[in-house]
Amino acid sequence: MEISLPHQIAAMPGWLAIALTAGVPVLLALGIGHVMHQLFTPQEFAANSQIGAVKYGFVVEIYAVVAALALVGSWDIYQTARDTVQQETANLYMLALSVDAFSGPDFASLREEMRTAIRLYAGAVVQQDWPAMQAGQPSTGSEAAFQRLARVFLDANGETSGQQSLKQTTADWLAQVSQARIGRLSVMSRTLSGLIWALVLTVSVATIAFQWFFGGGHAAIHYTMGAVIALIVGAVLLVALKLAFPFVGDPALLTPRPFLSLMQVT
Numbered sequence: 001m002e003i004s005l006p007h008q009i010a011a012m013p014g015w016l017a018i019a020l021t022a023g024v025p026v027l028l029a030l031g032i033g034h035v036m037h038q039l040f041t042p043q044e045f046a047a048n049s050q051i052g053a054v055k056y057g058f059v060v061e062i063y064a065v066v067a068a069l070a071l072v073g074s075w076d077i078y079q080t081a082r083d084t085v086q087q088e089t090a091n092l093y094m095l096a097l098s099v100d101a102f103s104g105p106d107f108a109s110l111r112e113e114m115r116t117a118i119r120l121y122a123g124a125v126v127q128q129d130w131p132a133m134q135a136g137q138p139s140t141g142s143e144a145a146f147q148r149l150a151r152v153f154l155d156a157n158g159e160t161s162g163q164q165s166l167k168q169t170t171a172d173w174l175a176q177v178s179q180a181r182i183g184r185l186s187v188m189s190r191t192l193s194g195l196i197w198a199l200v201l202t203v204s205v206a207t208i209a210f211q212w213f214f215g216g217g218h219a220a221i222h223y224t225m226g227a228v229i230a231l232i233v234g235a236v237l238l239v240a241l242k243l244a245f246p247f248v249g250d251p252a253l254l255t256p257r258p259f260l261s262l263m264q265v266t
Contacts, residue, residue: 006197007136010245017249021238025230029208033226036212037219045214052214063207067236070200073192074243081187081246081254088180089258091173092118095153096265098173101166102158110156117152121145122259129185130256133247139185146181150174192244200240204233 009017099114121142128141153174158164208230212222246253 004136004194004197006192006241007245007248010241011134011248013250017238017241021234021241022231023234025204025208025234025237026227028205029211029226029230030223032209033212033223049214056210056214059203059206059210063203063233066200066203067240070192070196070240071236071243073196074240077187077191078243078246078253080183084180084183084187085254085258088177088184089262091176091180092122092259092262093265094173095149095170095177096262098166098170101163102156106159110152113152114156117145117149119263121149122262125259126256126263130247133185133187134252136191136245136248142181146178150178187247192240200237204237207233 096118099111102110124142124145129139132139153170211226211229242253
């Protein structure tokens with residue numbers, strides 16, 4: 001699977017991603033400003049200030065709508081990914097706590113098998129699913145471990161009424177683990193379309209460039225304003241990228257730490 005440019009930027013170390021998304025817009029703004037001041041005189045800028053400011057306001061409104069679209073979409077992807085990981089690990093934790101309900105020497109082997117199944121599943125998520133999710137590729141690495149987990153808990157037959165009633169509850173927890181697992185593995189397929197990223201980039205460049213079509217007093221003030229606007233554009237782009245790809249980057253917004261903790265609990 002070909003990795004997109006937005007994915008590559010989000011996967012960069014934090015300092016490099018910040019330097020890229022902040023530095024490139026600023027350099028672009030200052031470069032366009034230099035070219036514009038070479039082509040036009042201050043008098044020509046001043047003559048275009050009134051109409052230019054009106055048109056620039058229109059461009060900024062378009063940018064605001066597009067930036068909001070990207071941020072809202074990216075936040076939805078991040079929130080979905082975070083919630084599915086929390087749901088999956090929370091139900092796994094409840095399964096781990098239920099193991100001790102099968103007390104007594106007769107269930108010693110069953111308890112060990114349950115704990116082993118939970119550890120193996122958490123390990124498969126960390127070692128196989130997570131690298132594939134970071135690469136933006138589909139993964140079935142934890143499928144065998146999940147099937148083993150399901151069989152161990154679903155096939156467990158208790159002797160007491162409490163153990164028998166617990167079986168229905170564990171089945172519900174397993175169903176929620178399965179649902180969250182599918183949601184986690186499908187998060188990367190819900191990333192923003194390449195057309196949306198292209199639109200965000202196009203409008204961002206237009207916002208950076210269009211500000212130079214009218215005068216702004218002293219040239220140093222205009223260059224400073226241009227750099228600040230470029231930094232804002234770069235910051236919006238970086239936040240959208242990190243939210244849209246929550247499993248990648250150093251540091252990543254979402255890590256497999258909850259699954260590593262489960263391996264220690266069991």
